[in-house]
Amino acid sequence: xxxxxxxxxxxxxxxxxxxxxxxxxxxxxxxxxxxxxxxxxxxxxxxxxxxxxxxxxxxxxxxxxxxxxxxxxxxxxxxxxxxxxxxxxxxxxxxxxxxxxxxxxxxxxxxxxxxxxxxxxxxxxxxxxxxxxxxxxxxxxxxxxxxxxxxxxxxxxxxxxxxxxxxxxxxxxxxxxxxxxxxxxxxxxxxxxxxxxxxxxxxxxxxxxxxxxxxxxxxxxxxxxxxxxxxxxxxxxxxxxxxxxxxxxxxxxxxxxxxxxxxxxxxxxxxxxxxxxxxxxxxxxxxxxxxxxxxxxxxxxxxxxxxxxxxxxxxxxxxxxxxxxxxxxxxxxxxxxxxxxxxxxxx
Amino acid sequence: xxxxxxxxxxxxxxxxxxxxxxxxxxxxxxxxxxxxxxxxxxxxxxxxxxxxxxxxxxxxxxxxxxxxxxxxxxxxxxxxxxxxxxxxxxxxxxxxxxxxxxxxxxxxxxxxxxxxxxxxxxxxxxxxxxxxxxxxxxxxxxxxxxxxxxxxxxxxxxxxxxxxxxxxxxxxxxxxxxxxxxxxxxxxxxxxxxxxxxxxxxxxxxxxxxxxxxxxxxxxxxxxxxxxxxxxxxxxxxxxxxxxxxxxxxxxxxxxxxxxxxxxxxxxxxxxxxxxxxxxxxxxxxxxxxxxxxxxxxxxxxxxxxxxxxxxxxxxxxxxxxxxxxxxxxxxxxxxxxxxxxxxxxx
Numbered sequence: 281x282x283x284x285x286x287x288x289x290x291x292x293x294x295x296x297x298x299x300x301x302x303x304x305x306x307x308x309x310x311x312x313x314x315x316x317x318x319x320x321x322x323x324x325x326x327x328x329x330x331x332x333x334x335x336x337x338x339x340x341x342x343x344x345x346x347x348x349x350x351x352x353x354x355x356x357x358x359x360x361x362x363x364x365x366x367x368x369x370x371x372x373x374x375x376x377x378x379x380x381x382x383x384x385x386x387x388x389x390x391x392x393x394x395x396x397x398x399x400x401x402x403x404x405x406x407x408x409x410x411x412x413x414x415x416x417x418x419x420x421x422x423x424x425x426x427x428x429x430x431x432x433x434x435x436x437x438x439x440x441x442x443x444x445x446x447x448x449x450x451x452x453x454x455x456x457x458x459x460x461x462x463x464x465x466x467x468x469x470x471x472x473x474x475x476x477x478x479x480x481x482x483x484x485x486x487x488x489x490x491x492x493x494x495x496x497x498x499x500x501x502x503x504x505x506x507x508x509x510x511x512x513x514x515x516x517x518x519x520x521x522x523x524x525x526x527x528x529x530x531x532x533x534x535x536x537x538x539x540x541x542x543x544x545x546x547x548x549x550x551x552x553x554x555x556x557x558x559x560x561x562x563x564x565x566x567x568x569x570x571x572x573x574x575x576x577x578x579x580x581x582x583x584x585x586x587x588x589x590x591x592x593x594x595x596x597x598x599x600x601x602x603x604x605x606x607x608x609x610x611x612x613x614x615x616x617x618x619x620x621x622x623x624x625x626x627x
Numbered sequence: 628x629x630x631x632x633x634x635x636x637x638x639x640x641x642x643x644x645x646x647x648x649x650x651x652x653x654x655x656x657x658x659x660x661x662x663x664x665x666x667x668x669x670x671x672x673x674x675x676x677x678x679x680x681x682x683x684x685x686x687x688x689x690x691x692x693x694x695x696x697x698x699x700x701x702x703x704x705x706x707x708x709x710x711x712x713x714x715x716x717x718x719x720x721x722x723x724x725x726x727x728x729x730x731x732x733x734x735x736x737x738x739x740x741x742x743x744x745x746x747x748x749x750x751x752x753x754x755x756x757x758x759x760x761x762x763x764x765x766x767x768x769x770x771x772x773x774x775x776x777x778x779x780x781x782x783x784x785x786x787x788x789x790x791x792x793x794x795x796x797x798x799x800x801x802x803x804x805x806x807x808x809x810x811x812x813x814x815x816x817x818x819x820x821x822x823x824x825x826x827x828x829x830x831x832x833x834x835x836x837x838x839x840x841x842x843x844x845x846x847x848x849x850x851x852x853x854x855x856x857x858x859x860x861x862x863x864x865x866x867x868x869x870x871x872x873x874x875x876x877x878x879x880x881x882x883x884x885x886x887x888x889x890x891x892x893x894x895x896x897x898x899x900x901x902x903x904x905x906x907x908x909x910x911x912x913x914x915x916x917x918x919x920x921x922x923x924x925x926x927x928x929x930x931x932x933x934x935x936x937x938x939x940x941x942x943x944x945x946x947x948x949x950x951x952x953x954x955x956x957x958x959x960x961x962x963x964x965x966x967x968x969x970x971x972x973x974x
Binding site for chain 2: 315316319320321322323324325326327328329331332333334335336337338339340341342343344366367369370372376378379380381382411412413414416417418419420421423425427428429430432434437439440441515516517532
């Protein structure tokens with residue numbers, strides 16, 4: 281999308297239908313499963329003999345994002361990623377999204393175009409069709425609600441509830457980066473507020489800033505597992521932090537877990553930045569959230585198939601429920617695994 | 628749901644997962660198409676060899692509803708209806724919904740329970756499963772986003788684009804009532820603001836108040852058309868007013884229309900109340916909106932099948948695009964049909 285950022289077109293000059301037409305006129309449908317996209321009372325899809333998965337997430341200005349440091353295009357991209365990540369976590373392939381947003385008149389058409397461009401960029405990269413939605417005015421901030429729809433073979437779908445004793449617990453990528461990226465952005469915002477003449481100091485933090493601002497859903501892991509012929513027994517995506525997600529799997533599967541602190545993958549930049557902020561890197565991985573990595577369990581007989589993989593790490597194993605949910609620290613101490621979330625981390 | 632309205636439980640005392648568990652624990656799934664509902668990264672559905680339809684609507688406090696006179700249970704009910712109506716307008720049967728809402732801490736748990744109870748009541752009545760969603764905090768008001776998913780046979784689905792010259796234009800129920808119900812509520816709110824000791828005067832207005840506060844999606848019309856063996860050539864639901872919806876069908880189908888003012892079904896109470904407010908009843912039907920009736924076109928050869936129906940009315944016919952979109956007034960004058968929407972009406 282090509283436009284001059286200095287122009288300001290009022291949304292009211294288009295009206296709701298004009299805005300929808302304007303935003304959606306260049307959409308090209310890519311999936312055979314999409315029979316009819318935007319432009320009717322509902323979109324029409326056809327999944328043949330496959331299962332359909334559906335997930336919805338809502339992002340609220342001032343709660344989930346701060347537009348003082350999040351560019352709208354990144355926000356659009358991330359809001360799609362958050363949903364695609366949930367579809368991949370079912371071992372399914374996302375095919376369509378619907379997008380609803382409420383936006384106040386402090387936003388111009390150009391701002392909405394930026395947001396939408398980010399969403400369409402995400403759709404293009406992940407082969408997803410934008411098939412419908414709703415656009416409405418808001419009395420205050422921006423609210424985005426996205427529903428993602430995907431397709432899976434019935435023998436491939438993975439729930440949170442299938443983890444079994446002796447299964448290996450694996451996680452893709454590395455953890456805690458998105459949280460440390462957020463800390464950097466919040467710090468620079470605070471400094472800027474004190475002295476608007478100071479330039480933000482984001483040098484050398486590219487990786488963790490990207491983890492926060494432009495996360496990628498792990499489509500590649502789903503593809504890799506299929507290539508390796510490994511069917512996970514349970515899976516979840518990491519939106520609220522590793523600890524919280526492990527506990528979800530344990531609860532749904534009625535199992536216990538032993539998680540090894542030393543195995544938790546943390547990027548050196550995340551580690552170093554956590555230390556700068558006087559935070560424990562492990563705590564950032566356990567409770568930071570927004571990593572959008574995949575956490576899954578596999579049968580131990582599949583170990584040989586995965587042992588040389590660089591894209592994910594075995595971080596523990598599933599135990600009998602009676603053994604509890606435990607973190608084995610680097611010093612060998614065994615502590616109960618708890619989900620503190622961001623609030624806990626900030627104390 | 629049974630609870631004491633005088634109790635106030637803070638949402639923060641449950642946390643997000645606690646709130647979701649609390650709200651969803653009594654959900655019973657009714658549809659075979661629902662493989663897995665709330666509780667995983669995504670819901671899982673199976674539509675066999677049928678088409679899937681998907682629609683999303685967002686309702687924003689202060690834009691779409693005013694909680695000073697809309698009870699939360701009614702709001703929940705209506706927010707589901709708005710979406711089901713879109714599914715019926717495809718000649719499809721709604722099977723599932725996902726519900727996302729953002730809510731500020733001025734709402735108690737009991738308030739959220741009321742909202743949710745209304746949604747579940749709608750689901751129960753229409754045989755729809757609530758299969759997922761998202762619950763988040765908001766910095767100010769309440770925002771609700773619902774996605775409805777339905778199922779249709781590929782030879783039964785109806786688009787906006789199928790209207791043909793000589794087709795009859797039909798509408799279910801009667802129009803303008805929801806708009807007049809809103810005028811009553813707004814008037815009583817204004818009076819109450821001036822003098823809080825005055826009781827609102829809603830006597831005798833039950834029908835139009837219900838049209839505004841508790842609309843019903845026209846599932847019965849879809850069933851009736853199937854029983855009559857009438858396949859509509861195009862269909863849309865009336866959310867923005869008759870005129871706007873007719874113009875959508877004409878635009879999508881590349882046709883013109885002749886609409887007869889005298890045929891537009893208006894309830895006597897709507898008519899009388901419009902006169903009280905010094906409004907033209909026809910204008911209220913054309914531009915009032917929120918009636919959630921179905922507007923559809925049928926082949927003229929089906930006329931004998933439908934001529935004795937009480938549940939819908941033939942209000943005009945489809946013409947060649949070159950003839951334009953015209954309203955034939957009661958006096959016989961022909962005027963161009965325009966969509967003014969609510970704003971136009973208020974001038």
